[in-house]
Amino acid sequence: MRISTDARTGRFLTTPQTVQLSHDLFASEERPATWLAGLIAADGCISADRKRLALTQSGDHGRLIIEEARKLTNHKLKISRGTPRRGQPTYAITLNSPQMIADLDAIFGITPRKTLVYKFPDIPPHMVASFLRGYVDGDGCVGIYRTPQGNAMLHLSFVGTPQFIRSAISHIPAAGRFHEITRCAALAEARYSGRHAWAACGWLFSDADLLRTAKAQIFEEYRKVLSVKPPIWFTQSQQRQIAMARLAAGGTVAAAADAAGVRCATVYGWRKSQRI
Template sequence: MSEHRDRQTGRFLPSPDAASLRHEIFAEDKPSSAWLAGVLAADGSVEASLRAVSLSQSGEAGRELIQEVRRLTNHSARVYVGHPPYGQTTHSVRLVSARMVADLHHRYLITHRKTLTYSWPTIPQVLQAPFLRGYVEGDGCVGIYPTPQANPMLHLSFVGTPWFVRDAMKAIPANGRYRIIERCEALAEARFNGRHAWAAANWVFADPDLYRGAKWQMFSQYRQTLQQEPPRWYRLQRQREVAMACLAEGKSVQEAARTAGVDWRLVYAWRARAGQAGSTA
């Protein structure tokens, strides 16, 4: 049991397992805390009593994710294992902590019955990528799919309420497609493909110290593919980075073009676009 009722006062008292939890975790400005809040925003469930939050995941990847949640929160209570007649084995944990529930509400807007109402939280910019990384781990998709030319293409997407998805996309430094999912109530999708997915994924998965789950592993696999068979946009991106680094060192456009292996007129265009972006920032 995670809690019990005192016979004299009628109040719920935490068990020793619950007492060992890191109750203050969601009050901390740490990437790992924001990541976990993102997981719970996507897949967690706040109980109506407002005393506990639970999380359930399926399959081997789900079991590993649950173990990471236990490690971060110092959870030592029971892990509930389910064996549905169809589908993969499920693993679930229940975090009994009114403090956690309150902090999730005030800092990350995670509440009971959040499915149709959830909004993008106002959190420090440094925590936005870790938070969305957790959200994507819980309720997103990262995959590699072939283009019509049979080239591997990265895909990153996630769903949520229309207002959550719109504001989340504003935080991501990449161009994605937004669409309403008509068959569901209050549901939209953010979708990034190709070089836009690469830019989004590099931002989402930037922190090397956060949990490397199934979605990160897919991104890592694509990163290895790019190094082996780089598409034109990736080669051009690398050349642009070389050229802009040369210009930052004070070299001429012609020198930067020779070093990057591109036409000097392209370097002029890159420099002009960078100047326009800087003037509007």
């Protein structure tokens, strides 16, 4: 794509396509925009002169993500397609919007050459889940693996700077592990497995209005696995939800225990841990 500039000022000359862009998208605090910001934080690239934003994804699922990004930004130009010798085809779009780039910096701290320095943004709590979902959709890993006993286990992981990973773990309502990447001092990894991955993914992918990506589909597949052969922790989690919902509705401990099919002492313990 050829981009014209003013010979006198060096500014980009607008075209019918770039005029139509939703330049104020990232100032909206809407969940789809925040999801896209998270995706860009993981996989986007801003030019050194802060005039162009590029987003690239690979494979069929990557094309769906790029199509969603086009819809959200009102991008009207063609998708660039790459065919590497190895691996899947790549799809990319370029956005020429100084306002988008300025908002991504001001609100989400996304700048050129961010990989080794990016910090978790100071955003309102209601934006965190959609932002991290976009980050995981962009550069995370969600998979189902077999334990030595042959049971299916869910796994979630994603990489970032140590500060970003520690902050992300503190926001996700599940027990994640911080793993240092020794070959690169500026990067670390968040890891969740089993019931902790279940809790983390349940939180990340709970918004049905956001794009149903390949990673969200893997989590849905795991839901089906658990419904056929639920492990003990899953059964206990379901029982706890039933009991706590009954208590929240004003029921007694005995009524909550009866509804969940557990002992009263178990419900007392759950209630105590919730108050701590």
